[in-house]
Amino acid sequence: MAVKILIIEDDKEMSRLLQLDLDRHGYDSSMASDGVAGLRMFHEQRPNLVVLDIGLPLMDGLTVCQRIRELSSVPILIMTAHAIGEEEIAKGLNMGADEYMIKPIRNIEFHARVKALLRRSQASNDEDGALPITYADDYLTVDIDARRVWVAGSEIRLTPTEFKLLATFVRNRGQVLTFQQLLEQVWGYEYTTEHHYPRIYVSHLRRKIEPEAETPTYIQNEYGVGYRFTGKNQ
Numbered sequence: 001m002a003v004k005i006l007i008i009e010d011d012k013e014m015s016r017l018l019q020l021d022l023d024r025h026g027y028d029s030s031m032a033s034d035g036v037a038g039l040r041m042f043h044e045q046r047p048n049l050v051v052l053d054i055g056l057p058l059m060d061g062l063t064v065c066q067r068i069r070e071l072s073s074v075p076i077l078i079m080t081a082h083a084i085g086e087e088e089i090a091k092g093l094n095m096g097a098d099e100y101m102i103k104p105i106r107n108i109e110f111h112a113r114v115k116a117l118l119r120r121s122q123a124s125n126d127e128d129g130a131l132p133i134t135y136a137d138d139y140l141t142v143d144i145d146a147r148r149v150w151v152a153g154s155e156i157r158l159t160p161t162e163f164k165l166l167a168t169f170v171r172n173r174g175q176v177l178t179f180q181q182l183l184e185q186v187w188g189y190e191y192t193t194e195h196h197y198p199r200i201y202v203s204h205l206r207r208k209i210e211p212e213a214e215t216p217t218y219i220q221n222e223y224g225v226g227y228r229f230t231g232k233n234q
Contacts, residue, residue: 002026002027002028003026003027003028003048003049003118004027004028004029004030004045004046004047004048004049005022005027005028005029005030005047005048005049005050005051005114006029006030006031006032006038006041006042006045006047006049006050006051007019007022007029007030007031007032007051008031008032008033008034008035008037008038008041008050008051008052008053008056008061008064009031009032009033009051009052009053009056009079010033010034010053010055010056010057011053012033014103014105015031015033016031017107018051018105018110019031021107021110021111022111022114025111027114030045030047033057034056034057034058034059035056035057035058035059035060035061035063035064036058036059037058038050038052038056038059038064039059039064039067039068042068042072046072046074047074048074048075048118048121049074049075049076049077049114049117049118049121050068050074050075050076050077051077051079051114052064052065052076052077052078052079052097053078053079053080054078054079054080054081054092055080055081061078062091062092062095063095065078065092065095065096065097066095066096068096069095069096069157069159073121073147073157073159073160073163074121075098075099075117075118075120075121075159075160075161076096076097076098076099076159077097077098077099077100077101077113077114077117078092078097078099078100078101079100079101079102079103079105080100080101080102080103081102081103089200090200090203090204093159093162093200093201093204094204094207096157096159097159098117098159098160098161099113099117099161101113112190113190115190116187116188116190116191117160119188120160120161120164120186120187120188121160135170135173135231137231137232138232139151139152139211139217139232140209140218140232142166142167142170144167144170144171147163149163149166149209151208151209152211156208156209158205158208161186161187161201162201162204162205162208164186165182165186165201165202165205166205166209168182168185168186169218169219169227169229170229172229173229173230173231174228174229174230175228176222176225176226176227176228177226177227177228177229178225178226179195179198179199179225179226180192181226182197182198182226182227183195183197183198186198186201198226198227202219202227205219206218206219217230217232218230218231218232
């Protein structure tokens with residue numbers, strides 16, 4: 001069965017170009033031109049991945065992203081027409097996005113990111129079933145096999161990328177993971193030049209799991225090298 005991808009984009013020319021690229025690579029793609037229609041099609045089709053523009057009519061892309069994330073852990077690739085800073089990236093991640101790209105989008109890069117997102121999502125499921133590991137203390141619990149995380153007794157929702165990042169840390173507890181190792185293990189070989197990714201995503205993950213994000217308990221900096229996951233009593 002072909003992988004289903006939903007494109008939610010109000011620029012019909014761009015949407016059609018993306019669809020042609022996806023169809024050429026064997027995906028089953030569909031299009032919606034506004035946020036309301038996109039959300040409706042998501043409910044109807046249950047796609048394996050969503051490509052989502054931020055600037056949409058009727059319902060903006062970040063709201064659509066948030067609504068989808070309330071129901072599903074499907075990978076979401078956000079597109080934006082202008083360069084964005086870390087605050088805007090963090091806002092998108094907070095709404096549940098996994099990835100972002102700046103227009104105009106090059107077909108080769110777009111296809112590579114789609115493949116990486118799908119692979120990351122599938123690999124996370126496969127690995128988690130094969131290697132059940134749980135971290136637990138009186139504040140944080142991470143059940144990799146069940147793909148569930150609790151903070152201060154309340155279950156929280158992580159995006160596929162956030163969970164993959166946290167699971168990688170937990171599996172390598174006490175070890176220093178370099179920026180390059182994180183890029184390869186979490187994002188994939190397509191991202192090995194995206195040196196800012198670990199810093200941005202770790203910062204966002206800390207805001208979700210740490211008692212105090214500015215003075216982290218679990219994800220420690222190894223300055224100039226990478227990060228180390230430690231337990232509260234380690």
